[in-house]
Amino acid sequence: MRITLRLNVIETNYHLGGSVLSVVSEYPYLGLTMTNTLSWQKHINNITTRANRMLGLIRRNLRASPQKLKQQAYFTLVRPHLEYCCTVWNSHTKKLITQVENIQRRAARFVLGNYHQRESVTAMISELEWTSLEKRRQAASLQMMYKIHNQLIAINPNNYLTAMQPSAARSFHPSKYQIIPARVQVYQYSFFPRTVAWWNTLPDNILTSPLPEVFKGAVASRI
Template identity: 45%
Template sequence: MRIHRKKNPIIHSYNMKGDRLSAVSSQAYLGVEIHEKLSWKPHIAKYVTSKASQSLGFIRRNLAQCSTATKQLAYTTLVRSQLEYAGAIWDPYRQNQVDQLERVQRRAVRFISGNYNREDSVTAMREELGLPSLQKRRRHSRWVMVHKIIHGHVAIPLPDYTFNPGLALPEANNSTVSPD
């Protein structure tokens, strides 16, 4: 796989022990699809939303008569975990990709609450169930990852030119900085 952003990349052939290696445009690594142009579109469409929709369909077929609590537990365990796997890494910034992910949760919320009335607000149902948006959960996950990196809880070293947690931050006009 070649990582590039060019329309016409320079193509080299690579050999290993006399065998020519074939080029691929994307490759799955630890459950995350990495595309040669570093786009998350194939990962979100092919792996995340597709697999999560299949799992949601399984839950809908098999747990239709169960309680709301059972449906919600099945959703958070089997579907939301797929929608969030490694989300701190591939968190999309394009609205259409964010909407693709949220669409799966919106279908799940309607199933959990048993309310398919088009006039009723899915956002209100989601809040009533205590489910935050997936985008909000991914943002929280990113901040947790940054905290772990800064404090050395994960094996991702910080280069010398980045933030040093031992140094005090300069004050800016005696005002406080909000996290949002």
């Protein structure tokens, strides 16, 4: 797979074991559908299709079940399809954000058993006290950033991040990082440039949370 933004792509053959490797525009890798344009449209199409199928299954089998059981089925069997590796594929376009949120909107109707077209689904989600999937993805990115910052996972922050320069500004904190400049959107909305901007808005007491669980709870209550 050749990943480039060039209009005139340099065509080069690659060999492995004496055989010429075929060229593809997309390929599944560790549960993600990677494309040569770094667009997540194909991946989001795939996960929303799987989530829709699972939602249809539980709707057929749990139609008469209590609300609590329906909700747990959605949380356990549907929502994971929409959140696996979301720190990688978290899209910034309104179209793709809405495509994912529509699954949760249909799930809210199912859980409450309310299919009246004139009823507000936004009100239903509020009644259920569900957080939007977009905000959950933001929280997941910040939790990953916390683990990287505190070196709790095998990603060296020094390879990707630069500490904010000390200053007398009230917004300065040694746990914050310099904003990462990006020339193109595909990089601007990738994990590090995007999450650093979110990370720097967090107050000092959250940035210095002693445990991942404490940080997770503080972020969830903030966003």
